[in-house]
Amino acid sequence: MFSKYIVGVLAVFFVQVVYASDWDELKHLNQSGSKEHFSGSYISQLDGRVGSFRIDHALFAGIEFDKRVATSGLERELIKKGDTIRIYAQSAPAFEAARIDHLRAFPFVLPKDMTHLSKSYNLKNNGLDRVAGRECQKYIVQAKDRSKYNQRLCVDKQTGVTLRQEIYFNNKPIEVQSFSEITFKSIPKARFNGNKKLKLWNERAISPISISGGYKSLSKSSEPILKGLPEGFSVIGEKAGSNRKDKSAKHYILTDGLIQLSLFVEPAQNSYFSELSGGKTQAYSLNGALSIASLNKGIYRLTILGFMPPQSLRSILNTVSTVK
CATH class of the missing domain: 3.30.200.100 (MucB/RseB, C-terminal domain)
Known part of the structure; x- marks a missing residue:
């Protein structure tokens, strides 16, 4: 009788969620990712050039806070608090580099509303992989229109955060963003203050x-x-x-x-x-x-x-x- 009870309890804890489609699974993961608190480092490969960044992300009173600091190249950092974006940079060239950085939303590479994505893209579940020591689900986001880039994503199974993004065209990688390490933990709000040693540039230049x-x-x-x-x-x-x-x-x-x-x-x-x-x-x-x-x-x-x-x-x- 006791063994039957244990089996029943285990059955409850090991129920696997079955989604109607790959799109539904990815939507669920995407909704979870933006709510996570984490710190990490990622590598950005563009046209054969490699850059590195440090990122902190948190949610306070329902408002997203995001801070990314370039750890290679020109000294700069971007801080997002809700709809406000500030750039701190050592020079005008560093500010221009940061404006380009801002256009890449890694690891939040998918829109919060994914309702219409299936009209322009096909999605394929491509198995499992490991990035930064964590298990992630691989997806191929393929444009129905061949004039667009395609993407390969690896999304953390537990948190929904995208750990790796590859943009490619004609099967040739154009750019890759990938975490080298990431830790999910509570982050103090003070972490999202700007670097006082850097100049605060005109944030309105890149208004959301x-x-x-x-x-x-x-x-x-x-x-x-x-x-x-x-x-x-x-x-x-x-x-x-x-x-x-x-x-x-x-x-x-x-x-x-x-x-x-x-x-x-x-x-x-x-x-x-x-x-x-x-x-x-x-x-x-x-x-x-x-x-x-x-x-x-x-x-x-x-x-x-x-x-x-x-x-x-x-x-x-x-x-x-x-x-x-």
């Missing part, structure tokens, strides 16, 4: 995409303001006066549910990006998987920035146009 950042949020029911967008992409944000020289310039935020692109539309004669490129049509990789493309279209200069191959961004500029 939100009403507080000066962007007009757009829902799917909003009237279209751009036409000719690739299938699966929609406009989720708009900001006027994004050009420091011409306040009629516009900045649009586009997304397919996973990646975000910034599209700048400026009068060609006062274009900030035209000055940078000498007025030429260009498309090139800025840093790892981050690319930029720019061209003149009628009286406007169109520039697009984001994590897509350069030739794919140029194709978007060839087809897109403003409605109003």
Whole structure:
């Protein structure tokens, strides 16, 4: 009788959760990851160049705190408290490097709302692996549109934090972010103060995409303001006066549910990006998987920035146009 009781108790504790699909499992893990408190170090490999960072992450009163410090190269650190982002850097080049760092959200590489991801991407469970001494579930996130990058993720089985991200194209790795060590523990709030030895730079220069950042949020029911967008992409944000020289310039935020692109539309004669490129049509990789493309279209200069191959961004500029 006693042995039957023990078996019954063990059965209760070893019930395995079965998800309806790989997407459901990944959604569950993703929701858990952002609530974790942890400290760790990770390596970033971009175009054959290797950088290293230290990261702390915590949740206080429901607000996410995130601090990442470059431990190689130019001295800089980024601190995020809710919707506020501050950059501390030793110099102007270090500040510019930090702005690029900010565009990579590792280890939070998936959006909190994954509802529409399956429309543009396929997901494959690819078995188990170990990263930083922890067991993680491997996933392949493959774009249905071959003009986009694909991703390989390894997500911690216990916490839902992504331990490794690989972005690749035509089976060639473009960039890799991977933890070398990570510890899940309580972190004091004081840890998220800035380094007083570094200069605090203008945080508004990289304001998050939100009403507080000066962007007009757009829902799917909003009237279209751009036409000719690739299938699966929609406009989720708009900001006027994004050009420091011409306040009629516009900045649009586009997304397919996973990646975000910034599209700048400026009068060609006062274009900030035209000055940078000498007025030429260009498309090139800025840093790892981050690319930029720019061209003149009628009286406007169109520039697009984001994590897509350069030739794919140029194709978007060839087809897109403003409605109003």
